[in-house]
Amino acid sequence: MIQVNNLKFRYTSEGPETIKGITFTIEKGQIFGLLGPSGSGKSTTQKILYKLLSGYEGSAKIKNKEVSDWGKELYEQIGVGFELPNHYLKLSALENLKFFQSFYGKNHDPMKLLKMVGLEMDADKKVSEFSKGMKMRLNFVRAFAHDPEVLFLDEPTSGLDPTNSRIIKDIILNLKKEGKTILITTHHMEDAEELCDQVAFLSTGEIKTLDSPQNLKLEYGKNTVEVLTQSNLEPITFDLKTLKDNDKFLDLIQTEEIKTIHSKEANLNDIFIEVTGQKLK
Amino acid sequence: MKKLAKLIESDLKLIFRDKTLLSFLVLPIVLIFVFKFLTPILIEKIPILEDYRTLIAMFASIQTAIMFGFITSFLILDEKDENVMQVIRILPISSSYFILYRLLFATVFSSTAAFFMITYTDIANPGTVNALLLSILYGLTAPTISLIIATYAKNKVEGMAYFKGVDLLLMLPLASFFVGSSISLVFSILPTYWTFKFYDHSFNGESSLNYFIIGALFFISLISILIIQFKKRVFGRS
Numbered sequence: 404m405i406q407v408n409n410l411k412f413r414y415t416s417e418g419p420e421t422i423k424g425i426t427f428t429i430e431k432g433q434i435f436g437l438l439g440p441s442g443s444g445k446s447t448t449q450k451i452l453y454k455l456l457s458g459y460e461g462s463a464k465i466k467n468k469e470v471s472d473w474g475k476e477l478y479e480q481i482g483v484g485f486e487l488p489n490h491y492l493k494l495s496a497l498e499n500l501k502f503f504q505s506f507y508g509k510n511h512d513p514m515k516l517l518k519m520v521g522l523e524m525d526a527d528k529k530v531s532e533f534s535k536g537m538k539m540r541l542n543f544v545r546a547f548a549h550d551p552e553v554l555f556l557d558e559p560t561s562g563l564d565p566t567n568s569r570i571i572k573d574i575i576l577n578l579k580k581e582g583k584t585i586l587i588t589t590h591h592m593e594d595a596e597e598l599c600d601q602v603a604f605l606s607t608g609e610i611k612t613l614d615s616p617q618n619l620k621l622e623y624g625k626n627t628v629e630v631l632t633q634s635n636l637e638p639i640t641f642d643l644k645t646l647k648d649n650d651k652f653l654d655l656i657q658t659e660e661i662k663t664i665h666s667k668e669a670n671l672n673d674i675f676i677e678v679t680g681q682k683l684k
Numbered sequence: 685m686k687k688l689a690k691l692i693e694s695d696l697k698l699i700f701r702d703k704t705l706l707s708f709l710v711l712p713i714v715l716i717f718v719f720k721f722l723t724p725i726l727i728e729k730i731p732i733l734e735d736y737r738t739l740i741a742m743f744a745s746i747q748t749a750i751m752f753g754f755i756t757s758f759l760i761l762d763e764k765d766e767n768v769m770q771v772i773r774i775l776p777i778s779s780s781y782f783i784l785y786r787l788l789f790a791t792v793f794s795s796t797a798a799f800f801m802i803t804y805t806d807i808a809n810p811g812t813v814n815a816l817l818l819s820i821l822y823g824l825t826a827p828t829i830s831l832i833i834a835t836y837a838k839n840k841v842e843g844m845a846y847f848k849g850v851d852l853l854l855m856l857p858l859a860s861f862f863v864g865s866s867i868s869l870v871f872s873i874l875p876t877y878w879t880f881k882f883y884d885h886s887f888n889g890e891s892s893l894n895y896f897i898i899g900a901l902f903f904i905s906l907i908s909i910l911i912i913q914f915k916k917r918v919f920g921r922s
């Protein structure tokens with residue numbers, strides 16, 4: 404559905420390359436995550452794909468057509484969830500949705516959309532009276548209000564409390580079930596792990612690695628077991644794979660009183676640091 | 685048509701919910717009545733003003749016409765501020781459609797108000813046909829002022845300053861009626877010079893159509909250049 408090949412971009416002709424030749428493919432019905440710390444080029448990549456930025460090098464195709472060749476009809480096919488709220492502050496949530504929907508051929512019922520994210524009681528409230536989180540939820544539903552095939556979501560859960568974050572993630576998973584293709588950018592590893600079929604680690608405009616979260620964990624994960632006993636102050640770490648043959652471990656659990664015992668799986672956060680040498684946040 | 689109706693509906697909502705914009709919407713109506721009833725009284729008190737009827741009408745009409753330029757420019761400044769411009773850019777309509785709609789919106793309102801100012805107040809009525817042509821020229825000042833503010837002002841405070849500055853510039857050619865004809869030509873670099881000349885000549889029953897044509901072409905060229913600038917500086921940005 405989306406093919407990006409050796410994509411490069413600079414904001415000014417003399418300026419540095421912000422995107423330094425990235426390559427990835429998103430199949431129909433997949434959720435693809437671009438992960439990286441702030442400033443790594445996630446939003447820039449998205450903006451190139453939905454044509455808010457022009458003048459890229461390399462290739463970026465949506466539905467087998469080069470992005471630069473797409474006209475305005477592209478926007479019937481795609482939906483964009485912006486990183487920051489952008490609404491008419493003097494219009495109500497419902498008026499905002501209806502206004503933007505009036506430019507599309509087909510649309511979801513706006514009240515249903517508001518209800519999905521718990522804004523049905525605030526439908527007639529002016530957006531200027533909304534909190535940042537409410538504005539972001541409105542941003543999110545507007546992205547797929549015209550039922551697009553492809554969705555671009557820039558940090559869809561940022562600034563949301565756990566409850567609302569959960570609601571958003573469930574909706575995203577439902578959209579996937581409906582066969583939508585989704586590109587998400589985030590610096591929340593937990594979200595990426597839960598939502599994405601594929602993740603790409605972006606660091607200073609380069610993709611350092613690209614795989615499914617499961618494979619990344621298999622490849623980079625050092626799965627261990629931490630045992631804390633009565634007589635030791637610090638937990639002792641054992642390799643999970645070789646546990647059954649580890650005499651020291653077997654001895655420990657037979658002789659000592661165990662306080663806690665935890666298996667430690669590598670998470671994407673650790674793997675990101677290992678691969679890029681950079682922290683995510 | 686559905687899109688156009690929605691654009692007009694939401695623009696009117698945005699204007700009516702903003703005290704400043706609403707007052708600028710009402711101001712032309714107030715001005716029309718003030719000039720209609722005050723001008724005869726003034727002329728009676730200060731008879732010399734009789735010689736300046738056309739100048740008064742020119743001034744009154746330009747003040748009426750620019751209000752809608754101000755209103756649309758502030759609608760666009762809000763869209764810049766609130767980042768709605770980004771959303772508009774990813775709608776399946778061309779940016780030209782959106783820009784032209786806004787400019788037409790300003791022109792239609794502004795021409796209508798100018799027409800009433802010219803005819804209804806009866807300060808200096810050049811006849812219906814001339815008044816209609818004059819209204820077009822006055823109407824075109826609205827998109828001009830709107831584009832200048834929307835393109836170059838960074839925020840509303842700057843927008844207000846630009847508005848006052850451009851208003852002054854547009855009135856400046858009124859001075860051409862007080863100076864010799866050679867110096868008066870200096871003002872021809874401002875588009876309203878041609879509007880005022882057309883007004884003066886048509887009111888006095890002299891041949892005047894050339895002034896209208898030059899004025900219209902001047903405004904249209906100026907607006908075209910400004911649209912390109914606006915697209916580059918405002919729409920071209922992320």
Ligand SMILES: Nc1ncnc2c1ncn2[C@@H]1O[C@H](COP(=O)(O)OP(=O)(O)O)[C@@H](O)[C@H]1O
Binds near residue numbers: 414440442448922
């Ligand atoms: N409009 C812009 N002009 C110039 N540089 C920009 C602009 N927007 C972003 N950048 C730079 O591009 C880099 C990537 O930014 P961005 O794509 O927003 O990162 P992310 O979304 O991953 O936080 C940053 O170094 C940022 O400073």
Ligand SMILES: [Mg+2]
Binds near residue numbers: 442445446447486557
């Ligand atoms: Mg970003």
